[in-house]
Amino acid sequence: MSVGFAMLVHTSLDRAAEVARHWAVNKCPVVIHVDKKVDRRAYKSFTAQLGDLPNVKFCKRFSCEWGTWSLVAASQTASEVLLAEFPEVRHVYLASGSCLPLRPIDELKEYLAARPMTNFIESVTTEDVPWTVGGLDIERFIFRFPFSWKRHRRAFDGYVRFQRRMNFKRKVPEGLVPHLGSQWWCLTRQTLTAILEDPDRQKYDRYFSKVWIPDESYFQTLTRLYSTNIESRSLTLSKFDFQGKPHIFYDDHMQLLRRSDCFVARKIWPHAEKLYNGFLSDDGSIFTGAEPNPGKIDRVFSKAVERRTKGRPGLYMQSRFPNENWENGLTSSQYSIFEGFTELFEDFEEWLGRVTQTRVHGHLYGPERAEYSGRQKVFAGAMVDSADLRDYNPRAFLTNLIWNTRGERQCFMFGPADNQDISWDVAKDPNAQISVISGAWAVPLFYSNANFSDIRREAARLQRIETQHIEVLRSVWTKARVRVWTLADFIENPMEPLQTIIDEIGARQANRLTEAPRMVSLDGFGQFLQNLKNQGMQPYLMGDFPVDNSDRQSRHKPRKPYLVK
Amino acid sequence: MLRKRWRIRAFRKRREMKSVVNRTETIKPNDILVFCTARNERIRLPYFLRYYRNMGVNHFVFVENDSDDGTREYLAEQEDVSLWTSKAGYKRARFGVDWLNWLMRRYAHGHWCLTVDPDEFLVFPFCDTRGLRALTDWLDASSIKSFGAMLLDMYPKGPMSSQPYSAGQDPFEIASWFDAGNYMIEKNTKFGNLWIQGGPRARMFFPDNPARAPALNKIPLVKWQRSYTYVSSTHNLLPRGLNLVYDEWGGEKASGCLLHAKFLDTFAPKAAEELERRQHYAASHEYRAYAEKLDSDPDLWCKWSEKYINWRQLEILGLMSKGNWA
Structure with missing residues (x-):
C-alpha cells in the first residue's frame, strides 16, 4: 500500500535529485526518466548522486521534445519499471523534475490509502475544454503533425492550415473518445497495468504517436476505457498562462503555495532556495490537512493572464500602446x-x-x-x-x-x-x-x-x-x-x-x-x-x-x- | 541595410578604444552582463556596482571616456570589470553606442545584457524578492528577447544643490521623487519602437518646445546576438522586432523602469561641463536648456510629485507592468 513516483527529468538535475531523495527517504520508490539530451557526464553524476538509495531506479532514456510522443513513451517506460520493480506500489504518481512536494509524504499516503481505487487524472472531452491554446483541440486528434512546433513553426502552421482546407480527418481508433487534461496524473496499479498490458496497445500507441501533445491525451483518453472511478483533477498544482506555458513559482509564492493545500506543485524555479528548503524539510506542523484547494491561488494567476491579454483600460504606457480601436476603453473612467x-x-x-x-x-x-x-x-x-x-x-x-x-x-x-x-x-x-x-x-x-x-x-x-x-x-x-x-x-x-x-x-x-x-x-x-x-x-x-x-x-x-x- | 551601416561604423570605431583590463575570459556561458560608458563618474560607481551585483549581474564591461577623476583606476581594480578606455569624442562615437556595439558583438553573444548609464538603476516586477536571473529565465521560457524599461527621472525636493551626494550612498535617498502621469507616447514608424517624452525635464526645461524634450523609452535588457545593434542610445535597436516591447492589442507586456539619478548636486557642474564639451545629442540642446534654468538652481519638485516607495507603486501607477509574470 504505497505510492511510487515516475519522474521525468530534463533540466536542473540537482533540484530533481533533491526532490527524488526526499521521496525516496520517505519510503516512496522513484523511477526516473532522464532526457536523452542530457549529456553523459551530467547523467553519470546525477545517478551517482542518488546511488545510495535502493528505491531509486533509472529507466531507458528517450530524447524528449515538447508536444511529441517521446514524453508519453518516457512515462510509459518509467511506469512499467516502477510497477515491475516495486510490487507494493498501489498508486503511480507522474511528476517532473521541477515538481515540489508541498505537504508531508505521509499525508499524501494517507489520502491515497483512503481512496484506494481512485484515479486522479484530469480528463475532459475536447468540446468542454476551455484552455487549449491556439485553437487546436479536436484537431489534435484528427490531423497529422509531422513537423516540429519548436523548430519548424512555419511548416507546422502551414501543414495545419493545409489540412484544415483539405478537410483532412484521421480515424480515431474504435472505442476511443478523445479526452484531454493535465499531463500530471496519479493512477492506480489496476488502471495503469490495464493500459500498459492492453492487447491493443500497439494500435493505440501508433495512433497517439501522431497526435499533437499526446501526453495531455494518451492516458487521459485510455483511462476512460478501463476505469469508472476517476476524479477528474490533477493532484499536481500547475498553472498555465495565456500561451499555455506553465507559470513558475518563486520564493515569494511561499504563502500562496502553503495555503493551496495541494500535494505537489510545478513548476518551481530552480533557484527558489526558500521554497526548496522550506518544503523539503520534514517539518509538517504548518499544514492543516485540508482537502487540496488550488482555487485559492487561481485568482493571482488568472489576474496575470487578464493583465496580459486585456490590460488596464485607459492606460497608455511603455508596454501597453494599443492600436486604434483595440484600446478596450479609450479612457479609464467616466x-x-x-x-x-x-x-x-x-x-x-x-x-x-x-x-x-x-x-x-x-x-x-x-x-x-x-x-x-x-x-x-x-x-x-x-x-x-x-x-x-x-x-x-x-x-x-x-x-x-x-x-x-x-x-x-x-x-x-x-x-x-x-x-x-x-x-x-x-x-x-x-x-x-x-x-x-x-x-x-x-x-x-x-x-x-x-x-x-x-x-x-x-x-x-x-x-x-x-x-x-x-x-x-x-x-x-x-x-x-x-x-x-x-x-x-x-x-x-x-x-x-x-x-x-x-x-x-x-x-x-x-x-x-x-x-x-x-x-x-x-x-x-x-x-x-x-x-x-x-x-x-x-x-x-x-x-x-x-x-x-x-x-x-x-x-x-x-x-x-x-x-x- | 541600416543595420549594416551601424555595424560597419562600430567596426571602424573599435580602434578608438584601448583595453585597460580584459577579464572577459572569466565570463561563463549563462552570465548576465552589464555594458556601460562612463566619464568622470567616480562618485557614482560604488553604489552602481553594488546595486547591480546584488541584483545578480556577473560581469561588467565599461568604456571609460577621457576621465580625470580616478574613474579608470577605480574600475580597473574591480574583479568583475573589464575596462576599455577612449580619448576620442563621445559624440563622434554616436554617444558611445558605436563602442558598446563593438564590444557587445565580441563579448555579449548569447548573454542577457543590460546596457545602462552609471546613473540608471533598473527596477523590474518582483525585483525585491526575485533577482535578475529569475527575470531572464522567465523571459527565456517565454521566448522574449528584449525587455523595455522606461527612464524615470528622479529628483530631490528642494534645489538640487541643497543635498550633496556622497560616494556609495543610495542616490534615491536624496532624489526620491518622480512625476507619475505626464508622459506622452508616439510610435516611431521607422524602427517600430515607442517614443516616450514627458516627466520633469519636459515640464521644467521644455514647456515651450516639447518636441525637443528627451526620449524616455529604453530597451536596456536584451538577449544579445552578434547580429544585433543599438541604434540611438538604448532607445531602439535592430532588428526591429526587438523594439516591440509593448502590446498593440490592448494587453500589457511585462516592463520595468530605469530610475534615473541624474538630478543630484552633481548635475549643475556636469551640465556646464557637457555644454562646454558639446559632446551631447542634438547640438547639446538638452544641456543648453538645462544651463539656462540651472543658473537659478531650480526645484523640480511640485505638490503633485510622487515619492518613490517600491516597484509595486510604479506598477499601480501604470508606469511599468507585471504583464503575465506572476
Whole structure:
C-alpha cells in the first residue's frame, strides 16, 4: 500500500535529485526518466548522486521534445519499471523534475490509502475544454503533425492550415473518445497495468504517436476505457498562462503555495532556495490537512493572464500602446464635457462642483493654457498648464488626466475657441458625457467691447468650428452620450436639461436641484444676432431668437438664483 | 541595410578604444552582463556596482571616456570589470553606442545584457524578492528577447544643490521623487519602437518646445546576438522586432523602469561641463536648456510629485507592468 513516483527529468538535475531523495527517504520508490539530451557526464553524476538509495531506479532514456510522443513513451517506460520493480506500489504518481512536494509524504499516503481505487487524472472531452491554446483541440486528434512546433513553426502552421482546407480527418481508433487534461496524473496499479498490458496497445500507441501533445491525451483518453472511478483533477498544482506555458513559482509564492493545500506543485524555479528548503524539510506542523484547494491561488494567476491579454483600460504606457480601436476603453473612467455653459452661466464651474461633488475644470483645451480646477499651475500626475505641452499630444493629455484622477469624476469646459484635436477622441469614447449649448459662444461676443467687424469675423470663425465639431458628435462612430441644445431651446427651460445631466453624473444627492446657476442677461441678444445677419453673417447655431425680446425684457442682470420646487 | 551601416561604423570605431583590463575570459556561458560608458563618474560607481551585483549581474564591461577623476583606476581594480578606455569624442562615437556595439558583438553573444548609464538603476516586477536571473529565465521560457524599461527621472525636493551626494550612498535617498502621469507616447514608424517624452525635464526645461524634450523609452535588457545593434542610445535597436516591447492589442507586456539619478548636486557642474564639451545629442540642446534654468538652481519638485516607495507603486501607477509574470 504505497505510492511510487515516475519522474521525468530534463533540466536542473540537482533540484530533481533533491526532490527524488526526499521521496525516496520517505519510503516512496522513484523511477526516473532522464532526457536523452542530457549529456553523459551530467547523467553519470546525477545517478551517482542518488546511488545510495535502493528505491531509486533509472529507466531507458528517450530524447524528449515538447508536444511529441517521446514524453508519453518516457512515462510509459518509467511506469512499467516502477510497477515491475516495486510490487507494493498501489498508486503511480507522474511528476517532473521541477515538481515540489508541498505537504508531508505521509499525508499524501494517507489520502491515497483512503481512496484506494481512485484515479486522479484530469480528463475532459475536447468540446468542454476551455484552455487549449491556439485553437487546436479536436484537431489534435484528427490531423497529422509531422513537423516540429519548436523548430519548424512555419511548416507546422502551414501543414495545419493545409489540412484544415483539405478537410483532412484521421480515424480515431474504435472505442476511443478523445479526452484531454493535465499531463500530471496519479493512477492506480489496476488502471495503469490495464493500459500498459492492453492487447491493443500497439494500435493505440501508433495512433497517439501522431497526435499533437499526446501526453495531455494518451492516458487521459485510455483511462476512460478501463476505469469508472476517476476524479477528474490533477493532484499536481500547475498553472498555465495565456500561451499555455506553465507559470513558475518563486520564493515569494511561499504563502500562496502553503495555503493551496495541494500535494505537489510545478513548476518551481530552480533557484527558489526558500521554497526548496522550506518544503523539503520534514517539518509538517504548518499544514492543516485540508482537502487540496488550488482555487485559492487561481485568482493571482488568472489576474496575470487578464493583465496580459486585456490590460488596464485607459492606460497608455511603455508596454501597453494599443492600436486604434483595440484600446478596450479609450479612457479609464467616466468624465463630462460641457460646451457653452460657462458662457451662459456666470458661476457655472463653482455651481457644478457644488452640486455634483466632482472635479470641475475650466477650458482644459483653452488657447492660453490648460485651466485646471482652481486654476492650479500643476495638476494630478504633475501635469502642467502649458498649452504647448498639451497641444504637443492632446490625446495623451486627456487620457493622462483621466488616468491620474481615477476614482474622481472629471468635468471640463470646451468650446470652439479651444484646441479641437480631441473632437474625434471624445466623440468615440463611451466614457464621455458631452453636453452642448450650441451657439453660446456668441454671448461673450455680445458682451465684448470689440469692433463690430472683428466680432463678426470671430463669430463666423467660431460658428464654423462648432458646426464641424457638432457634425463629429453626430457621426455614426460616436459612442459618447451626447446632448445638443440650441441656445434658444436651452434658455426656454434651463432646469430640465441641467437636471438630466446631473442625474446622469450620479451626484450624491439624488433629489431635485434646488439651486440654479446664475444666467447672464440676454437682453438685446436677439438684436445682436440680427445685427450680425445685417452684416451678412448667418448665425444659425443659436436657434430661433426673436429680435424683439419683449418677454425677456423684464429680466435684469444679474438675476437672482431661483428655486425650483 | 541600416543595420549594416551601424555595424560597419562600430567596426571602424573599435580602434578608438584601448583595453585597460580584459577579464572577459572569466565570463561563463549563462552570465548576465552589464555594458556601460562612463566619464568622470567616480562618485557614482560604488553604489552602481553594488546595486547591480546584488541584483545578480556577473560581469561588467565599461568604456571609460577621457576621465580625470580616478574613474579608470577605480574600475580597473574591480574583479568583475573589464575596462576599455577612449580619448576620442563621445559624440563622434554616436554617444558611445558605436563602442558598446563593438564590444557587445565580441563579448555579449548569447548573454542577457543590460546596457545602462552609471546613473540608471533598473527596477523590474518582483525585483525585491526575485533577482535578475529569475527575470531572464522567465523571459527565456517565454521566448522574449528584449525587455523595455522606461527612464524615470528622479529628483530631490528642494534645489538640487541643497543635498550633496556622497560616494556609495543610495542616490534615491536624496532624489526620491518622480512625476507619475505626464508622459506622452508616439510610435516611431521607422524602427517600430515607442517614443516616450514627458516627466520633469519636459515640464521644467521644455514647456515651450516639447518636441525637443528627451526620449524616455529604453530597451536596456536584451538577449544579445552578434547580429544585433543599438541604434540611438538604448532607445531602439535592430532588428526591429526587438523594439516591440509593448502590446498593440490592448494587453500589457511585462516592463520595468530605469530610475534615473541624474538630478543630484552633481548635475549643475556636469551640465556646464557637457555644454562646454558639446559632446551631447542634438547640438547639446538638452544641456543648453538645462544651463539656462540651472543658473537659478531650480526645484523640480511640485505638490503633485510622487515619492518613490517600491516597484509595486510604479506598477499601480501604470508606469511599468507585471504583464503575465506572476
